[in-house]
Amino acid sequence: MARKRGHGEGTIYRRPDGRWCAQVTVGYDPETGRPKRRTVYGRTRQEVAEKMARVMAEAQQGFLADPSRETLAQFLHRWMETVQKHQVRARTYEEYAKMIRRHIAPALGHIRLDKLQPAHLQALYATKLQEKA
CATH class of the missing domain: 3.30.160 (Double Stranded RNA Binding Domain)
Structure with missing residues (x-):
């Protein structure tokens, strides 16, 4: 039984x-x-x-993506407001927000968390390294 x-x-x-x-x-x-x-x-x-x-x-x-089909930009905004705002100093918080706003959100912000792959991050890294060179 x-x-x-x-x-x-x-x-x-x-x-x-x-x-x-x-x-x-x-x-x-x-x-x-x-x-x-x-x-x-x-x-x-x-x-x-x-x-x-x-x-x-x-x-x-805590690695599971929210089943509500949240995008990376939405997640990062929520993460900054609920977690980082109370755990880091104000200047660090501003730097994180600037990095997200200038680099991450324009390139990957539209991707849903359940569709985000390591290849997306590798492509972003490669692009940023070429821009720097």
Whole structure:
């Protein structure tokens, strides 16, 4: 007999189309209090279980992109206002904001967090190095 999963462990089930699906709660909306869920799909139960474990690990480490399709510019603005504003000195905060405004936002700000790839960052680095040379 299958055991019942505990709170926060997610759920795995087979869809009518034959694919396996897993859903896990990755946080809660601060305004509404509703859970934010992430869904992953796969061909086998084991594949979905591995994907779900990765999503849960990313959520615990804070690396998980917001499922609301937030762009990098939106994330950086929120990060600056909620985290950095209270952790760094005023001059450092201004320098961070200037770097984001002049360099990061124009090049990568339009990209959604769930679509952002290391290649995007490498391209930005390469461009900035060529501009400097």
